[in-house]
Amino acid sequence: MADASIEFKGTSFTLSVLHLKTPKLADIRADLVKKVAQAPDFFYLVPVVVNIEQLDCSLDYQAVKSLVEEFNFTFVGFTGSVDKEQRKLIRELGFSFVNTTRVDTSKKAAIAEEALTTETKATAAIPERNLYTDKVHRGQIRSGQQIYAKDQNLVVIGSVSAGAEVIADGNIHVYGSLRGRAIAGAKGHHKAQIYCQNLEAELVSINGNYWLSESMEQHWGSPVYIHLTDSELTSSKLI
Amino acid sequence: MARIIVVTSGKGGVGKTTSSAAIGLGLALKGHKVVLIDFDIGLRNLDLIMGCERRVVYDFVNVINGEATLNQALIKDKRVSSLSILPASQTRDKDALNKENVGKVLEELGKSYDFIVCDSPAGIEAGAMMALYYADEAIVTTNPEVSSVRDSDRILGMLASRSRRAELGLDPIKEHLLLTRYSPKRVEEGEMLSVEDVEDILSIPLLGVIPESQAVLKASNAGEPVILDTESDAGKAYQDVIERLLGETVEFRFLVAEKKGIFSRMFGG
Numbered sequence: 063m064a065d066a067s068i069e070f071k072g073t074s075f076t077l078s079v080l081h082l083k084t085p086k087l088a089d090i091r092a093d094l095v096k097k098v099a100q101a102p103d104f105f106y107l108v109p110v111v112v113n114i115e116q117l118d119c120s121l122d123y124q125a126v127k128s129l130v131e132e133f134n135f136t137f138v139g140f141t142g143s144v145d146k147e148q149r150k151l152i153r154e155l156g157f158s159f160v161n162t163t164r165v166d167t168s169k170k171a172a173i174a175e176e177a178l179t180t181e182t183k184a185t186a187a188i189p190e191r192n193l194y195t196d197k198v199h200r201g202q203i204r205s206g207q208q209i210y211a212k213d214q215n216l217v218v219i220g221s222v223s224a225g226a227e228v229i230a231d232g233n234i235h236v237y238g239s240l241r242g243r244a245i246a247g248a249k250g251h252h253k254a255q256i257y258c259q260n261l262e263a264e265l266v267s268i269n270g271n272y273w274l275s276e277s278m279e280q281h282w283g284s285p286v287y288i289h290l291t292d293s294e295l296t297s298s299k300l301i
Numbered sequence: 302m303a304r305i306i307v308v309t310s311g312k313g314g315v316g317k318t319t320s321s322a323a324i325g326l327g328l329a330l331k332g333h334k335v336v337l338i339d340f341d342i343g344l345r346n347l348d349l350i351m352g353c354e355r356r357v358v359y360d361f362v363n364v365i366n367g368e369a370t371l372n373q374a375l376i377k378d379k380r381v382s383s384l385s386i387l388p389a390s391q392t393r394d395k396d397a398l399n400k401e402n403v404g405k406v407l408e409e410l411g412k413s414y415d416f417i418v419c420d421s422p423a424g425i426e427a428g429a430m431m432a433l434y435y436a437d438e439a440i441v442t443t444n445p446e447v448s449s450v451r452d453s454d455r456i457l458g459m460l461a462s463r464s465r466r467a468e469l470g471l472d473p474i475k476e477h478l479l480l481t482r483y484s485p486k487r488v489e490e491g492e493m494l495s496v497e498d499v500e501d502i503l504s505i506p507l508l509g510v511i512p513e514s515q516a517v518l519k520a521s522n523a524g525e526p527v528i529l530d531t532e533s534d535a536g537k538a539y540q541d542v543i544e545r546l547l548g549e550t551v552e553f554r555f556l557v558a559e560k561k562g563i564f565s566r567m568f569g570g
């Protein structure tokens with residue numbers, strides 16, 4: 063029998079992160095007392111990750127864990143852009159090291175990038191386009207009308223008339239004829255794509271790269287998807 | 302409940318007034334109580350086509366402004382007693398109508414008529430918006446050429462977003478496509494869009510195809526709506542439109558150019 067009783071899946075969570083600015087436990091304790099006193103219920107059993115990247119000297123990791131637990135937090139692990147040696151040390155001491163994907167300098171980015179590929183997948187970045195939800199429009203979009211799917215993909219169940227305009231920060235799907243203008247990846251997104259069942263558009267644009275009708279000759283009147291390859295628009299037949 | 306039908310197009314001169322007159326009279330001939338309203342304030346055209354221009358005393362704007370009652374302004378058709386016409390004013394400007402008062406007039410008319418047919422002015426400005434605002438159904442009048450189809454598409458967008466039904470989230474306006482001035486010969490020669498082309502672009506149900514016809518000009522000059530010319534192709538085509546509006550399924554006619562004789566076809570005459 064397969065392992066039907068369990069399943070491992072990666073999911074992203076929002077966790078509270080406690081940033082340490084000093085390795086001195088007494089100072090940390092004093093500030094924690096003040097902080098927790100403001101809202102004791104709010105912090106009760108809250109999972110917390112301790113960020114140590116602002117420290118440039120060694121730290122008593124075990125003591126920090128105990129201190130955090132003393133205030134009724136649930137200790138998860140350490141985080142921060144630190145070098146490989148330190149990360150290794152932390153893990154050898156029996157603590158988990160949690161990777162973040164938010165970094166602010168290129169050096170840190172490089173470290174985080176590498177960490178991502180080698181370590182836990184639980185917080186791995188989801189490919190950018192999957193972050194978008196769909197905005198679904200039923201019915202034809204008529205000349206003079208404009209639809210914008212802000213921070214979303216746009217799904218049109220119907221045709222887009224000549225003189226109409228559809229815009230999405232994500233992908234655009236037209237289950238019908240695309241005769242108007244379609245602008246995907248409007249905020250700058252080179253992986254955005256445009257799908258339609260019949261290409262007769264006035265303009266298609268992805269991440270600022272556009273085609274007018276005359277550039278669509280190859281697949282005019284066909285079901286196609288349009289995407290960017292090396293900043294060049296490309297159209298491919300769907301069937 | 303009266304059916305409020307707007308005859309609209311966006312583009313001017315496509316046959317809205319011709320169609321309003323034919324359809325209004327056609328429905329009345331079937332025994333329905335019909336009122337035809339001219340929303341084209343400032344131009345006053347419908348009364349000419351209906352042949353009642355000399356009987357206009359009060360008009361739509363007088364009623365809106367409370368200067369006349371509906372009964373004073375309505376003109377009874379001399380041919381069919383169940384048909385009335387509410388004419389437009391020639392002297393007022395386009396902005397003489399307001400939503401609230403138009404609504405009141407339509408409500409009042411709705412109590413005694415089965416059909417209220419509204420002849421819209423061209424364009425997509427206030428006048429045309431007023432004509433379509435209260436509609437339950439729209440007859441989108443279109444000529445088989447690109448600019449007319451584009452304007453019809455725009456009007457369809459307005460019907461879906463700017464009407465009372467859209468604003469209140471009620472069932473959408475029922476849309477009908479009426480192709481007018483259709484010339485199968487010119488379609489075959491590639492000078493005009495075909496019925497299929499227009500249907501494909503607008504994707505709304507086809508109500509009728511009215512051929513380009515000499516009979517229309519003759520009819521307007523005589524003040525006799527072309528539907529009364531029962532021998533003419535345009536008259537017959539409008540007759541079919543009436544049947545379809547009343548729920549019948551009628552085959553489409555006048556879609557192909559008149560066949561030449563077999564010999565002239567064989568020898569390319």
Ligand SMILES: Nc1ncnc2c1ncn2[C@@H]1O[C@H](COP(=O)(O)OP(=O)(O)OP(=O)(O)O)[C@@H](O)[C@H]1O
Nearest residue numbers: 313314315316317318319423482512513514517518
């Ligand atoms: N089927 C037809 N065959 C030939 N001529 C037609 C046909 N339909 C309309 N016409 C002509 O086209 C012209 C415009 O028609 P009509 O006044 O009905 O259009 P309209 O849409 O009401 O115009 P406007 O936008 O100015 O109100 C008229 O001269 C009319 O005789």
Ligand SMILES: [Mg+2]
Nearest residue numbers: 317318341346
């Ligand atoms: Mg008119």
